[in-house]
Amino acid sequence: MSIVKPRVFLIQDNEDANNLLAGVLWLKGVDAYKFTSAEDSIAKMNELEGKVDVILVSGNIAHDRGTMLIVNIKRINPNSKILVLADEDSQKTRILDYGADEFTLKPLSPENVADKVFMLISREAVVNNR
Numbered sequence: 001m002s003i004v005k006p007r008v009f010l011i012q013d014n015e016d017a018n019n020l021l022a023g024v025l026w027l028k029g030v031d032a033y034k035f036t037s038a039e040d041s042i043a044k045m046n047e048l049e050g051k052v053d054v055i056l057v058s059g060n061i062a063h064d065r066g067t068m069l070i071v072n073i074k075r076i077n078p079n080s081k082i083l084v085l086a087d088e089d090s091q092k093t094r095i096l097d098y099g100a101d102e103f104t105l106k107p108l109s110p111e112n113v114a115d116k117v118f119m120l121i122s123r124e125a126v127v128n129n130r
Helices: 015-027 038-047 059-063 069-076 089-098 110-128
Strands: 007-011 031-035 054-058 081-086 102-105
Touching: 007 015, 007 038, 015 031, 015 110, 031 038, 038 069, 054 059, 054 069, 054 110, 059 069, 059 081, 059 089, 069 081, 069 089, 081 089, 081 110, 089 102, 102 110
Parallel strands: 007 031, 007 054, 054 081, 081 102
Antiparallel strands: none
């Protein structure tokens, strides 16, 4: 029996943050995909037929009205959970209106981010078991 690892997209405008979070999540048994642009992540989401459990996105990318990342992800798979990691909360209302499941502010440790990702993964499992 093979174990299906959760898929997580990391869409951050900082490659170092992407690498750090990908490493922490990999150590916890997650397949992490790293992106620095919304367009690349949407293309990969389509390639994977929407089979992504959690998307962790920076506040700046999530707030971009041009790409409408959150709206486009929810169109591909409304069950994918979206966690936005932002610098400030001035964009919170709009980002939640776009369809984000969680919104949190920096600073956070990589472990805290991983915990939030697993909380979103487990939330889906709990709903499916009811």
